[in-house]
Amino acid sequence: FAGGTDIDEDVMSRLEETLVGTDIGVRTAYRLFEGIREKLGSASMKDASSVMRVIRQEIAAILKKRQSWLELPEGVRPFVIMVTGVNGSGKTTTIAKIARRFIGDGRSVIIASGDTFRAAAVEQLEHWAGKVGADFVKAHEGADPSAVAYDALEAAIARKKDVLIIDTAGRLHTKENLMEELKKTKRVLAKKLPGAPHSILLVLDATIGQNAIEQTRQFHKALGVTGIVLTKLDGSSKGGVIVGIADEFDIPIHYIGIGEGMDDLEAFDADAFVDALFL
Amino acid sequence: MITEGFKKAQLRLTGKTIIQERHIEEAIRDIRVSLLEADVEFHVVKGFTERVKAKALGEIVQTRVSHAGKKLKVGPQEHFIKICYDELVSLMGPVDTSLDLGNREVNAVMMVGLQGSGKTTTTAKLARHLKEKGKKPMMVAADVYRPAAIEQLKVLGKKLDIPVFSAPAKTPPEICRDSLEAAQFKGCDVVIFDTAGRTIVDEALMRELEDIKTAARPENILLVVDAMIGQESVNIAREFDRRLDMTGFILTKLDGDARGGAALSIKEVTKKPIKFVGMGEALDRLEEFRPDGLASRILG
Numbered sequence A: 001f002a003g004g005t006d007i008d009e010d011v012m013s014r015l016e017e018t019l020v021g022t023d024i025g026v027r028t029a030y031r032l033f034e035g036i037r038e039k040l041g042s043a044s045m046k047d048a049s050s051v052m053r054v055i056r057q058e059i060a061a062i063l064k065k066r067q068s069w070l071e072l073p074e075g076v077r078p079f080v081i082m083v084t085g086v087n088g089s090g091k092t093t094t095i096a097k098i099a100r101r102f103i104g105d106g107r108s109v110i111i112a113s114g115d116t117f118r119a120a121a122v123e124q125l126e127h128w129a130g131k132v133g134a135d136f137v138k139a140h141e142g143a144d145p146s147a148v149a150y151d152a153l154e155a156a157i158a159r160k161k162d163v164l165i166i167d168t169a170g171r172l173h174t175k176e177n178l179m180e181e182l183k184k185t186k187r188v189l190a191k192k193l194p195g196a197p198h199s200i201l202l203v204l205d206a207t208i209g210q211n212a213i214e215q216t217r218q219f220h221k222a223l224g225v226t227g228i229v230l231t232k233l234d235g236s237s238k239g240g241v242i243v244g245i246a247d248e249f250d251i252p253i254h255y256i257g258i259g260e261g262m263d264d265l266e267a268f269d270a271d272a273f274v275d276a277l278f279l
Numbered sequence B: 001m002i003t004e005g006f007k008k009a010q011l012r013l014t015g016k017t018i019i020q021e022r023h024i025e026e027a028i029r030d031i032r033v034s035l036l037e038a039d040v041e042f043h044v045v046k047g048f049t050e051r052v053k054a055k056a057l058g059e060i061v062q063t064r065v066s067h068a069g070k071k072l073k074v075g076p077q078e079h080f081i082k083i084c085y086d087e088l089v090s091l092m093g094p095v096d097t098s099l100d101l102g103n104r105e106v107n108a109v110m111m112v113g114l115q116g117s118g119k120t121t122t123t124a125k126l127a128r129h130l131k132e133k134g135k136k137p138m139m140v141a142a143d144v145y146r147p148a149a150i151e152q153l154k155v156l157g158k159k160l161d162i163p164v165f166s167a168p169a170k171t172p173p174e175i176c177r178d179s180l181e182a183a184q185f186k187g188c189d190v191v192i193f194d195t196a197g198r199t200i201v202d203e204a205l206m207r208e209l210e211d212i213k214t215a216a217r218p219e220n221i222l223l224v225v226d227a228m229i230g231q232e233s234v235n236i237a238r239e240f241d242r243r244l245d246m247t248g249f250i251l252t253k254l255d256g257d258a259r260g261g262a263a264l265s266i267k268e269v270t271k272k273p274i275k276f277v278g279m280g281e282a283l284d285r286l287e288e289f290r291p292d293g294l295a296s297r298i299l300g
């Protein structure tokens, strides 16, 4: 931030503190400052509130480019959604929320427990499927996740379901063998039904800091992520890291998670997000 | 990455025999960016860089560092790195991985933290660790909210051959209080409460933790934190600490590539020790915390 003498030092450091505190990240904050330097004359760069106003506009513009709701296209049945992300990010709970949304819109949904690894993962998803009114494909513990996905797709086709949502086990993007496992599941689905999976969601936890960027990078590289869900925005974290992600990756942001209940899902709204960011 | 910043800072000082204040200023700036990118909290970074700068300005030129009795003359860049490393290590120590398991017939450990941080898995890991050390642990299913949470703990208990106490019709404070008696009855000497994940803005659930503490008087209260956590680490740790006066914390998912800057932030702000680190999903992947391990991870 030391570049220009046209922005008051004190204003600068206070703005940096505000931005960094939301998890926007120091590099993205620097980029934003540089970006607005041209927009504002050097005189108004001394005034914190006008700089802040332009920064907010800039952030909203970046996020608006990615604001894109998950819609079910005509003639695709079953519409296959694969849900991925690191451990504990909120995948299983998000699946319940998304299923509930589609069922509320009059669609038939089938959910598959692709997490055959973690203790009681299947039971957790089974509970949710029952609560939201979705069909459920149960896997045996230790079953091959790709085989479960395949069986689920067969069931979805046979039962003429509108939507199939596949849960996967949490995994760190640094674990090559686990990332390969996801790629294999994707291949298996594509082979069974060309075009599947039609949606590959990456679930990101809003309490996470800069590592979310690397998570996005690696999951996107491995699978071609088609949509992001940002969870746990009902906590004290602002999820500002999504700004840098939106700036770097051309990936739609579909939803935000705002609680632990099956209705705690909202379509991503860039303006509302920016307002909440600086509350 | 923090390591990039430290390397950059090092390079700035390489080959210089006389370090000027501006060289130090520039090196400090690189470190600052690096630490922020590693999710160290903003004000913690400020304090850290000010201390390092003060030491560096005072010591950098013509310094000797003694290695195992032999006095070695090192260049300013190595000395600068040593100052950072020493400051990091001293920030994260002293090492205290002990648990208070001595003064009652049944001692208690209470695990708390945000949703998905790894409490249930770490409860099982800790139980296994204590069993290996000759204790007779019992795990307590105090999460009555999350679907299949009790089942999750039971499955882990079965795997480890460690008993699990649950009473889903009761409230978490009652469950934790009753577990002490159940443990005594079973001949167990330590209980571990696996509580539900919660956010600090949920007043009712934060109050519930205080109620559990009142009802069961756990000697140990451990905050379980995901190593990838961002800037809120300080506010979160402060709030849990303010309400519960925790005895330490555990950093999970350190087997990833998150730098774990939260460790510095939380330690600096609460002064509570890091007891353990989670290094994987498997139940044997729990290690006692070592500051030099985390410091060198950060320094690369």
Ligand SMILES: Nc1nc2c(ncn2[C@@H]2O[C@H](COP(=O)(O)OP(=O)(O)OP(=O)(O)O)[C@@H](O)[C@H]2O)c(=O)[nH]1
Pocket: A085, A086, A087, A088, A089, A090, A091, A092, A093, A094, A115, A118, A121, A168, A169, A170, A171, A231, A232, A233, A234, A235, A256, A257, A258, A259, A260, A264, B115, B116, B146, B197, B199
């Ligand atoms: N407050 C809040 N909690 C959430 C949200 N989404 C999920 N959670 C909670 O986060 C915790 C983890 O959620 P899961 O759905 O099990 O996460 P997961 O990604 O499937 O976890 P793994 O399968 O173990 O990798 C649970 O306690 C959820 O209730 C959210 O939007 N807000």
Ligand SMILES: Nc1nc2c(ncn2[C@@H]2O[C@H](COP(=O)(O)OP(=O)(O)OP(=O)(O)O)[C@@H](O)[C@H]2O)c(=O)[nH]1
Pocket: A087, A088, A118, A170, A172, B113, B114, B115, B116, B117, B118, B119, B120, B121, B122, B143, B146, B149, B195, B196, B197, B198, B252, B253, B254, B255, B256, B277, B278, B279, B280, B281, B285
């Ligand atoms: N890679 C890795 N994964 C971990 C570690 N600790 C826990 N996990 C995983 O993180 C996810 C969440 O773990 P849980 O133990 O269910 O977390 P929790 O805090 O009990 O979650 P809630 O009860 O919903 O708040 C699971 O997929 C675990 O396997 C760790 O040290 N490394």
Ligand SMILES: [Mg+2]
Pocket: A091, A092, A093, A115, A121, A167, A168, A169, A170
């Ligand atoms: Mg899950």
Ligand SMILES: [Mg+2]
Pocket: B119, B120, B121, B143, B149, B194, B195, B196, B197
């Ligand atoms: Mg749990």
